[in-house]
Amino acid sequence: MLIVIFFNKFAILINLNTTFMKKLLLFMCVITQSIAFGQGSCATASPVTAGTYLHGVINGTYQPGCFPASTPTNPVTSGLWYSFTSATQTVVRVNTNLAGNPASGDSRISIYDGTCGALVCVNSSDDVSTTNYLTDLSFLAEAGVIYYIQFDNRWAADANNLSFEISTVAAPCNSSVPFNEVWANQFTCWRVFNTDANALTWAFNNGNDVNGDAVNDPIALIFPVAATNGPKNDWLISNGIALTAGSTYEIEVVYNGFSNPLPANESFRVVMLDSKSPTAVFNEQIGSESGIVQSGATVSNLLTEGYTSTYGFTPASSGNYHVGIHSNTPAAAGIFMLFTVSLTEILSTQDFFANNLKIYPNPARDIITISSSTTVIHSIQLTDLNGRLVKSYNLNGVSDAELTISDIQAGLYFVSVETELGKGVTKIVKN
Numbered sequence: 001m002l003i004v005i006f007f008n009k010f011a012i013l014i015n016l017n018t019t020f021m022k023k024l025l026l027f028m029c030v031i032t033q034s035i036a037f038g039q040g041s042c043a044t045a046s047p048v049t050a051g052t053y054l055h056g057v058i059n060g061t062y063q064p065g066c067f068p069a070s071t072p073t074n075p076v077t078s079g080l081w082y083s084f085t086s087a088t089q090t091v092v093r094v095n096t097n098l099a100g101n102p103a104s105g106d107s108r109i110s111i112y113d114g115t116c117g118a119l120v121c122v123n124s125s126d127d128v129s130t131t132n133y134l135t136d137l138s139f140l141a142e143a144g145v146i147y148y149i150q151f152d153n154r155w156a157a158d159a160n161n162l163s164f165e166i167s168t169v170a171a172p173c174n175s176s177v178p179f180n181e182v183w184a185n186q187f188t189c190w191r192v193f194n195t196d197a198n199a200l201t202w203a204f205n206n207g208n209d210v211n212g213d214a215v216n217d218p219i220a221l222i223f224p225v226a227a228t229n230g231p232k233n234d235w236l237i238s239n240g241i242a243l244t245a246g247s248t249y250e251i252e253v254v255y256n257g258f259s260n261p262l263p264a265n266e267s268f269r270v271v272m273l274d275s276k277s278p279t280a281v282f283n284e285q286i287g288s289e290s291g292i293v294q295s296g297a298t299v300s301n302l303l304t305e306g307y308t309s310t311y312g313f314t315p316a317s318s319g320n321y322h323v324g325i326h327s328n329t330p331a332a333a334g335i336f337m338l339f340t341v342s343l344t345e346i347l348s349t350q351d352f353f354a355n356n357l358k359i360y361p362n363p364a365r366d367i368i369t370i371s372s373s374t375t376v377i378h379s380i381q382l383t384d385l386n387g388r389l390v391k392s393y394n395l396n397g398v399s400d401a402e403l404t405i406s407d408i409q410a411g412l413y414f415v416s417v418e419t420e421l422g423k424g425v426t427k428i429v430k431n
């Protein structure tokens with residue numbers, strides 16, 4: 001790969017005269033663009049919004065993290081810094097693949113969040129293709145978070161004086177309950193952390209039919225490190241999902257191992273996090289699995305015969321929580337496939353009653369009516385505060401029921417209603 005790129009770059013050197021003419025044309029074109037002088041360090045990054053900009057010579061401080069630190073064989077001496085912040089969750093595209101840029105243009109871009117002293121790589125990209133060395137990358141900007149955009153000079157003078165366009169589209173991310181990820185937008189709303197820094201990490205795959213309907217299915221998967229069969233340490237972390245303190249949520253994952261070329265023996269953890277980072281301050285493991293072998297004899301039934309596991313989570317405080325899937329297979333692994341991740345609220349019986357049933361009047365003396373517009377009622381039980389059964393009615397799927405309570409003592413009672421959708425419990429006062 002590197003050799004091919006080297007020779008392509010060499011070929012471009014030969015075309016310098018053409019490039020010089022294109023640069024003259026560029027100079028004429030950029031008069032209508034904003035000239036934004038990116039600043040020399042992360043701490044002094046120039047804020048940018050949607051629009052087209054021209055950056056100058058890359059002569060500030062380079063910070064590694066997305067790309068490696070500078071070495072004699074991989075020299076990168078300088079960076080140029082911009083920042084981007086959005087009030088709402090947005091997909092941001094940073095693109096130098098513009099008609100006005102010279103054919104010799106060769107940008108490389110890193111996107112970070114975190115703090116300037118502890119940057120975390122969000123995304124990075126170098127070339128559009130093996131013949132186009134400009135850059136076109138997108139990342140998900142969470143509301144209110146500062147993202148740092150670094151242009152670097154890995155490709156020397158070809159990286160200088162390029163136009164770049166910032167554009168945004170509303171994020172396709174589901175950030176409320178019920179949450180259901182089937183990878184329709186690939187990893188746009190998630191982030192991959194290759195924590196072990198080896199070559200292999202979570203990847204999106206849409207090249208296989210895993211449920212036998214002759215249509216390929218989107219899958220998040222992670223290959224083993226074939227040369228060493230070493231351990232996996234890789235995170236896939238969702239966007240923030242708004243959860244409420246004290247509510248109980250069920251997180252369901254559907255997954256499988258795949259035994260080509262090695263026997264599958266996969267492991268993973270499910271961790272709830274309060275930021276999109278494996279080292280989030282709030283970090284609670286809600287489940288783990290190990291020894292996952294391939295279920296299903298062929299590729300076309302990996303999903304239909306895959307595993308389903310569910311875990312519960314009850315946050316102590318309200319806020320945005322992220323689902324982290326931590327692939328931590330110890331060694332000699334196969335391929336781990338993650339088909340879906342969903343999060344739903346488990347309603348308490350009181351919530352269920354409030355959402356599905358009405359009871360009136362309450363307090364009541366002689367008759368109470370229980371009705372539902374969302375489900376049908378199968379049975380009703382009245383119990384007193386000591387748990388003793390006072391009345392019991394078997395009903396045949398009715399939408400409302402009248403109960404005579406003139407014959408019971410005044411006081412507080414629990415009413416338990418069994419419906420088609422589940423069970424609701426509430427209290428009534430008999431006068």
Ligand SMILES: [Ca+2]
Pocket residue numbers: 106107108126127128133134135155
């Ligand atoms: Ca490039």
Ligand SMILES: [Ca+2]
Pocket residue numbers: 194195196197198199200201232233234
């Ligand atoms: Ca890895």
Ligand SMILES: [Ca+2]
Pocket residue numbers: 208209210211212213214215216217
């Ligand atoms: Ca399919």
